[in-house]
Amino acid sequence: MAAVALTPGQSEALSELSxxxxxxxxxxxxxxxxxxxxxxxxxxxxxxxxxxxxxTADSSVPLEDWEPVTVLVPPRFPFEHPEVTLPHRxxxxxxxxxxADAICLYLAANDWDPGRRMHGFVGQLLTWFEEVARGTxxxxxxPWHAPLTLLRTGEYLMIRTDLPESxxxxxxxxxxxxxxxxAGDRLYDVRRWLRGRDEANEIRARxxxxxxxxxxxxxxxxxxxxxxxxxxxxxFAYPNSREELLAALAGQGLAHQxxxxxxxxxxxxxxxxxxxxxxxxxxxxxxxxxxDRHAIPSRIAHVAAWALEMDEDLDEVGWLTVFDQRPRITTxxxxxxxxxxxxxxxxxxxxxxxxxxxxxEFCVRAGAAETxxxxxxxxxxxxxxxxxxxxxxxxxxxxxxLAGRLSDINRDALVLPIPFDAISFxxxxxxxxxxxxxxxxxxxxxxxxxxxxxxxxxEWRPPLLxxxxxxxxxxxxxxxxxxxxSGAGVDILRQLGITxxxxxxxxxxxxxxxxxxxxxxxxxPEPGCSDPTYVGSAADLAAFAxxxxxxxxxxxxxxEKAYDTAFPRRWASVVRTSTAxxxxxxxxxxxxxxxxxxxxxVLRYQIRVDPAALASMRREVALMADRRGPHVETGxxxxxxxxxxxxxxxxxxxxxxxxxxxxxxxxxVLDPTAARGRARRRRxxxxxxxxxxxxxxxxxxYPALPxxxxxxxxxxxxxxxxxxxxxxxxxxxxxxxxxxxxxxLPDMHLQLFFPGPEDGRDASVLx
Numbered sequence: 001m002a003a004v005a006l007t008p009g010q011s012e013a014l015s016e017l018s019x020x021x022x023x024x025x026x027x028x029x030x031x032x033x034x035x036x037x038x039x040x041x042x043x044x045x046x047x048x049x050x051x052x053x054x055x056t057a058d059s060s061v062p063l064e065d066w067e068p069v070t071v072l073v074p075p076r077f078p079f080e081h082p083e084v085t086l087p088h089r090x091x092x093x094x095x096x097x098x099x100a101d102a103i104c105l106y107l108a109a110n111d112w113d114p115g116r117r118m119h120g121f122v123g124q125l126l127t128w129f130e131e132v133a134r135g136t137x138x139x140x141x142x143p144w145h146a147p148l149t150l151l152r153t154g155e156y157l158m159i160r161t162d163l164p165e166s167x168x169x170x171x172x173x174x175x176x177x178x179x180x181x182x183a184g185d186r187l188y189d190v191r192r193w194l195r196g197r198d199e200a201n202e203i204r205a206r207x208x209x210x211x212x213x214x215x216x217x218x219x220x221x222x223x224x225x226x227x228x229x230x231x232x233x234x235x236f237a238y239p240n241s242r243e244e245l246l247a248a249l250a251g252q253g254l255a256h257q258x259x260x261x262x263x264x265x266x267x268x269x270x271x272x273x274x275x276x277x278x279x280x281x282x283x284x285x286x287x288x289x290x291x292d293r294h295a296i297p298s299r300i301a302h303v304a305a306w307a308l309e310m311d312e313d314l315d316e317v318g319w320l321t322v323f324d325q326r327p328r329i330t331t332x333x334x335x336x337x338x339x340x341x342x343x344x345x346x347x348x349x350x351x352x353x354x355x356x357x358x359x360x361e362f363c364v365r366a367g368a369a370e371t372x373x374x375x376x377x378x379x380x381x382x383x384x385x386x387x388x389x390x391x392x393x394x395x396x397x398x399x400x401x402l403a404g405r406l407s408d409i410n411r412d413a414l415v416l417p418i419p420f421d422a423i424s425f426x427x428x429x430x431x432x433x434x435x436x437x438x439x440x441x442x443x444x445x446x447x448x449x450x451x452x453x454x455x456x457x458x459e460w461r462p463p464l465l466x467x468x469x470x471x472x473x474x475x476x477x478x479x480x481x482x483x484x485x486s487g488a489g490v491d492i493l494r495q496l497g498i499t500x501x502x503x504x505x506x507x508x509x510x511x512x513x514x515x516x517x518x519x520x521x522x523x524x525p526e527p528g529c530s531d532p533t534y535v536g537s538a539a540d541l542a543a544f545a546x547x548x549x550x551x552x553x554x555x556x557x558x559x560e561k562a563y564d565t566a567f568p569r570r571w572a573s574v575v576r577t578s579t580a581x582x583x584x585x586x587x588x589x590x591x592x593x594x595x596x597x598x599x600x601x602v603l604r605y606q607i608r609v610d611p612a613a614l615a616s617m618r619r620e621v622a623l624m625a626d627r628r629g630p631h632v633e634t635g636x637x638x639x640x641x642x643x644x645x646x647x648x649x650x651x652x653x654x655x656x657x658x659x660x661x662x663x664x665x666x667x668x669v670l671d672p673t674a675a676r677g678r679a680r681r682r683r684x685x686x687x688x689x690x691x692x693x694x695x696x697x698x699x700x701x702y703p704a705l706p707x708x709x710x711x712x713x714x715x716x717x718x719x720x721x722x723x724x725x726x727x728x729x730x731x732x733x734x735x736x737x738x739x740x741x742x743x744x745l746p747d748m749h750l751q752l753f754f755p756g757p758e759d760g761r762d763a764s765v766l767x
Contacts, residue, residue, distance in 0.1 A: 163300060169299070171299060177226060179193070226262040233289055243315060246259075285305055344367065353383070423446060477573065501689075610651060617654045642693055725753075
């Protein structure tokens with residue numbers, strides 16, 4: 001047979017080894033070079049390492065004068081690292097020694113530096129022998145490898161459930177049962193551990209009752225497999241023959257009779273629960289501790305799955321590939337990340353579009369126990385550019401298509417599609433109090449208004465995260481209302497816009513989300529993403545969804561750890577792309593204190609007074625008391641916004657008396673014309689979010705109730721067709737003076753006056 005030609009990398013490695021031998025003064029010698037047995041296989045170079053005089057009293061293992069090793073050089077060297085095997089098993093149990101006859105110098109592919117080539121490899125190998133000689137070799141900071149199982153059946157077993165506490169605490173030999181479910185053609189999943197036959201018989205009894213009551217087979221592919229916990233480590237490989245394996249198990253105390261009885265019990269159980277179809281696989285699970293009992297925080301470090309039926313007529317032992325993901329011994333890669341907050345949570349996602357669909361997927365992958373996705377739209381060809389659907393989904397409801405795909409990610413998680421429109425769901429009687437997080441990814445103003453209304457009128461207060469993107473997909477924003485927040489998405493987005501109007505670093509956000517003039521293409525921040533309101537790719541939207549979700553989850557995590565009651569409840573996050581070209585940072589996070597809340601006694605609007613507006617009124621009251629005495633009324637105009645959809649009034653600013661007003665102990669007369677004139681500039685700067693909405697004044701010596709003069713004044717202000725708000729501060733008994741001194745809030749009366757009928761009721765609002 002003709003020799004297999006070496007690859008260029010293997011030839012270079014051999015030359016480098018020869019150079020290393022030359023410059024190391026005889027410490028290394030090449031004993032033999034064996035060409036690859038076939039194309040694509042490794043070059044084998046047998047070398048010997050001079051260890052004469054290295055063994056000491058502290059040595060981990062006594063070393064021979066010349067220690068033999070075989071260096072296996074892969075065809076793609078230096079882009080693949082070499083491996084080291086041993087012709088003996090003397091180093092079994094030492095750190096970095098795998099399966100007794102291989103030295104693992106690289107725990108992961110990225111530990112290998114291709115630039116150092118064979119010089120770096122040999123240097124690391126020599127260091128390993130030096131540390132063995134000195135007794136300083138330490139184990140890697142990763143779990144020990146499972147014992148090797150050679151002959152594989154091509155089937156797989158998932159283990160995601162921890163052992164019961166009683167079994168974890170039992171360090172001796174024990175026999176138990178695993179409840180296994182068929183999860184696919186070649187995939188099985190351990191759903192539960194049973195400590196004995198009594199628990200199994202309870203499952204059988206429940207199954208029989210369901211079958212008799214419902215006349216259906218409720219097994220769902222469930223079967224039992226015996227599980228044996230060995231008291232001592234197996235070593236680095238299981239025996240390859242059935243006879244040797246049974247002998248090894250007997251050597252650890254597993255009597256052949258006990259094994260046969262448990263196997264017969266599970267076979268009979270499986271035949272009964274599956275109505276005699278005989279299709280349950282015949283498995284035996286073997287658990288063993290790690291060589292180092294401290295390496296893995298579990299009694300059982302490794303589980304192997306023996307396919308018993310494969311060796312009935314053969315001496316070879318067949319094994320399933322085991323994916324052991326028990327929480328006790330594994331650490332999720334996202335454990336320290338914001339997504340950890342979602343583990344075990346119930347999440348409601350409104351909208352299954354370009355933001356909602358990836359966000360829902362992130363929640364499922366993070367370990368949310370229940371994810372509800374709501375959308376009444378169907379998949380159309382135009383959305384495939386930026387939404388994670390396929391050509392075969394066209395015409396299907398988005399929520400149904402998305403839930404079907406996400407359900408395959410995590411079999412333990414519930415993904416429930418709700419193919420309704422979000423507004424009907426919100427304004428009905430939604431079980432929102434039963435979820436841990438609501439995510440509004442519709443970017444729809446009507447949905448946002450319905451949420452704002454439902455949140456303050458209904459008895460639910462889960463956190464609400466609302467996401468939206470700008471018209472050119474250069475920037476995105478999210479608002480987060482924590483439990484106890486005085487407002488939700490509409491409220492916080494408005495607050496963000498007002499803040500942006502006075503901050504040069506946020507002015508690009510104001511132009512994007514609150515444009516001063518209509519765009520050529522319609523834009524409301526943000527109508528449904530299937531409308532022609534913005535451009536954006538799938539990469540843009542997925543990136544924004546991930547960043548906004550991460551930021552919201554980070555705030556939620558901080559809120560749960562915060563013991564300070566002053567922790568802000570209203571938050572916003574701003575994210576920009578690298579091409580946005582704005583003065584602001586790529587990511588910004590803002591927060592605001594809660595507004596003071598009060599309910600209109602007649603029309604049942606919620607009135608939210610900004611702390612800054614209250615502070616302005618307090619300053620004006622103090623100034624008037626200093627100038628003209630504590631009994632003289634004062635007041636001024638109120639600036640803010642009245643939202644008739646969500647039935648909310650925002651009082652953002654409060655000014656003092658405008659020119660032309662008259663203040664006295666008997667009353668205050670404001671000039672509404674002058675008041676409205678002073679508000680125009682503020683309205684223009686905030687793109688209409690802060691405008692004239694009414695007036696405030698004090699009753700220093702009387703209750704905070706409107707007089708006939710007050711009512712006439714408000715009727716006059718509302719006569720031009722716009723609703724106005726009256727706010728009276730008073731209480732008598734020196735309460736106003738105590739508020740000025742910082743002791744307590746005064747009595748407040750807040751009431752809306754609408755043009756039209758004398759009682760001022762607004763017939764156009766939601767019932």
